[in-house]
Amino acid sequence: MREISELVKDLTASEPVVCIRLSSDSSSIRGFEPVEEIDLKKDTALEKLVARKYSQYFDFSALEFKVDKQNLEQSVMNSIRDSIRQFIEKNVGMRNPRQSKLYRWAYRNMPRNHDFNDTLVMVYKYMCSFCTDNMVSLNQEHTKNTLAILEAIMEKHNEE
Amino acid sequence: MGVFDDKKFENLDWISQATEPIDSKLNEFLGKIPDEIDINYASYVSIIQSDRSGSLSIKDIIQYLNMQYCGGISLSWDDRSALSDCFEFQMPDGEVIIDFKQGEIKKGSLKIVKTQNTLDEKVLEGMLGKEGIHSLNYIRVNLLRANEVMELLGKCDSGIRSRSPRNKVYAIRARLNDIFKTNEWKIKDTELANKVGFWIKDYIQDGDLAAFSNFCRLKVMTHKDQPIYSMEEV
Numbered sequence: 038m039r040e041i042s043e044l045v046k047d048l049t050a051s052e053p054v055v056c057i058r059l060s061s062d063s064s065s066i067r068g069f070e071p072v073e074e075i076d077l078k079k080d081t082a083l084e085k086l087v088a089r090k091y092s093q094y095f096d097f098s099a100l101e102f103k104v105d106k107q108n109l110e111q112s113v114m115n116s117i118r119d120s121i122r123q124f125i126e127k128n129v130g131m132r133n134p135r136q137s138k139l140y141r142w143a144y145r146n147m148p149r150n151h152d153f154n155d156t157l158v159m160v161y162k163y164m165c166s167f168c169t170d171n172m173v174s175l176n177q178e179h180t181k182n183t184l185a186i187l188e189a190i191m192e193k194h195n196e197e
Numbered sequence: 198m199g200v201f202d203d204k205k206f207e208n209l210d211w212i213s214q215a216t217e218p219i220d221s222k223l224n225e226f227l228g229k230i231p232d233e234i235d236i237n238y239a240s241y242v243s244i245i246q247s248d249r250s251g252s253l254s255i256k257d258i259i260q261y262l263n264m265q266y267c268g269g270i271s272l273s274w275d276d277r278s279a280l281s282d283c284f285e286f287q288m289p290d291g292e293v294i295i296d297f298k299q300g301e302i303k304k305g306s307l308k309i310v311k312t313q314n315t316l317d318e319k320v321l322e323g324m325l326g327k328e329g330i331h332s333l334n335y336i337r338v339n340l341l342r343a344n345e346v347m348e349l350l351g352k353c354d355s356g357i358r359s360r361s362p363r364n365k366v367y368a369i370r371a372r373l374n375d376i377f378k379t380n381e382w383k384i385k386d387t388e389l390a391n392k393v394g395f396w397i398k399d400y401i402q403d404g405d406l407a408a409f410s411n412f413c414r415l416k417v418m419t420h421k422d423q424p425i426y427s428m429e430e431v
Contacts (some may be wrong), residue, residue, distance in 0.1 A: 053296070053298050054294060054296045054297070054303065056295075057251070057293050057307075058291070058292045059286055059288045059291075063285040063286050063287065064255050065252065065253060065254040065255065066251075066286060067252050068251070069251020069252060072294060095251060097246050098244060098246070100242065100297040127236065128408070131207065142257070
């Protein structure tokens with residue numbers, strides 16, 4: 038989570054210059070989009086994910102675009118949890134992967150605290166190094182390794 | 198001048214008396230709005246700040262026009278829907294760029310153009326009494342008073358026979374709908390038509406005798422078989 042916070046901390050919103058257009062029947066004005074989009078860094082897997090989840094809203098009192106950073110951090114973290122579940126489902130090698138102990142743990146009992154989130158961010162970064170965007174593994178050795186790491190995390194957590 | 202005289206009708210010019218157009222505050226509203234309104238930066242900000250949305254429809258603009266030109270008269274959702282057909286946006290350059298930092302419209306211009314000066318008679322006919330009938334949806338029913346109203350309305354035999362408050366209200370609503378749909382009472386003013394439902398509601402629910410008296414007066418006026426534009430209320 039710390040790493041995500043670092044990335045999100047420096048994000049800015051677009052300049053408050055918007056472009057509006059007419060609907061085809063002239064009965065409404067649609068679009069309220071910033072003229073210039075924010076150029077987000079997309080070098081690492083985490084930066085790509087933050088860029089995908091990035092959204093800004095227009096504050097009608099202050100007349101400027103703003104980014105809800107807390108919400109963005111949470112949204113990125115939720116996406117990481119989803120990706121881990123997706124990885125297990127696609128790579129655990131069972132006929133019904135959702136019945137696996139690991140998937141059920143990831144679905145129901147994965148802890149939600151800062152330290153644990155940091156661990157998940159590290160696992161996610163590792164997964165992204167050998168998986169496609171929809172979490173299909175391209176390397177069996179790394180897959181086995183990741184599943185073993187996740188099982189170890191699960192057991193450690195269950196012992197606690 | 199008698200209690201049952203229609204002063205508004207008597208003051209109409211001969212052509213209006215002959216054609217009997219429906220009178221509505223919405224036509225007055227349309228009359229007060231200029232044919233073309235340029236929306237400058239300040240107006241645009243005021244509209245979006247009250248609406249809290251970047252996407253604006255004509256319906257949203259109606260409220261702004263109401264406040265600017267008509268002193269904020271009461272407009273129902275149906276009124277706004279009917280009025281929205283009388284305006285359209287115009288953007289000569291296809292798009293408008295607004296700079297909120299500098300506080301200016303950077304490129305293009307935005308206009309609201311009035312496309313109709315009066316509402317169509319058919320639209321107004323459909324609106325007669327609607328708000329008043331709608332107000333009867335959720336009322337506490339005094340059965341005796343509901344029966345009195347139904348006797349005055351006529352053609353409500355099933356409602357009078359029923360012991361169910363819901364059936365009585367249903368019969369009153371159905372009868373009123375029928376009256377306004379066929380223009381049986383020849384009411385030619387949308388506000389007066391709406392009052393009928395409200396008077397009935399006030400009498401049935403709270404026993405308001407002033408409301409009942411107004412309703413009775415109107416009923417008497419319908420016997421003249423002349424268009425009704427106004428009446429002297431209690």
